[in-house]
Amino acid sequence: MGIDTAWAHQELAQFLELTALYRRPDPPGVSVISSRLSNRGAAAEIIASAQVVEQILDRVLPRWRAEVSDRDNTRVNRWCQHREAAQRALAVLAREAEIREKLGDNAPLLSASSMHPWAWEGARSLWQSGHFREAVTAAARKVNAETQNRVGRRDVTEGPLFQNVFSVDVPKPGQPRLRLVPADGSKTFASVHRGAAAFAEGCFAAIRNPNSHEAGLPELPEHEALEQLAAFSVLARWVDTATLET
Missing domain, CATH: 1.20.120 (Four Helix Bundle (Hemerythrin (Met), subunit A))
Known part of the structure; x- marks a missing residue:
């Protein structure tokens, strides 16, 4: 715990x-x-x-x-x-x-409250009332908004936002970048940021969008919602700890 x-x-x-x-x-x-x-x-x-x-x-x-x-x-x-x-x-x-x-299960436990605050604080109130699907959606919105705040942008959101901030291209006026590793032109630099952008795209396209737009979906089991929340926690931590390059 x-x-x-x-x-x-x-x-x-x-x-x-x-x-x-x-x-x-x-x-x-x-x-x-x-x-x-x-x-x-x-x-x-x-x-x-x-x-x-x-x-x-x-x-x-x-x-x-x-x-x-x-x-x-x-x-x-x-x-x-x-x-x-x-x-x-x-x-x-x-x-x-x-x-x-x-009971024979000594696997490590994953606690929502130990996740990045952007994910858990966004989801907390809905999670505690058992609205797991809506809680994950709220966490996604929070991570998106905090990323916009980090780079000072309101003109782009969700998948396109993360594609832009994790781009390996040099920053442009009004388009700062988030660097997870130093921009040294190496294959590692390119693969890390390509992977981060793809991961973010997957989080919003495969988790956030269905949760938000598909009417009549059954409530998520808590353990599945926890897995989805963890994905947004990973993304939040990357954004929060990245170096801002303008």
Whole structure:
């Protein structure tokens, strides 16, 4: 997962301690009938802890808001959904390595939250609600827009944009280039940039366009959407780390 497990465990445990539920005693001479429960910690402490815990949950259980019911938030306590999600996350952190070993699959895991921010931040909200195909499309738009920002262009987009910025030709007025390796005229220089342009063309032509324009397509399975998101993450990282040549 790429996170400090011990730290995450401590933060989740602290949150559960602060949000521990109890019933306030009735005032003297008054009988109150209510299902509402109170938290042990002060409201300000809980809110501060929740700010960190939500980010841990987004990393460990990306779809916790959709998969963990919030029905008890209004009738019992506002933090019920967070508490259940934190308990699940603790179990994942504690037993993930064991489960993978026992089930015979010790392959490395790919986490969306560890991808390039242009890809993941573009997709995050749709991904967490289970709209995987739309999430990939949003990531593609974000990568395209950030590439336009990087080279200062609005007159060209998607495939033609990347063909231009990764061109091996020398820059022209209003047409800067992105260099992944030094422009030394070598075969490596030519092949790297030809490959990057072709890869970008494939991402937009074979992933982004069908996702955006084909009506009635079924929802993508999450693992397939993750593969597609990873493709745009690779492209984003190339653009972000390339040398701008004007």
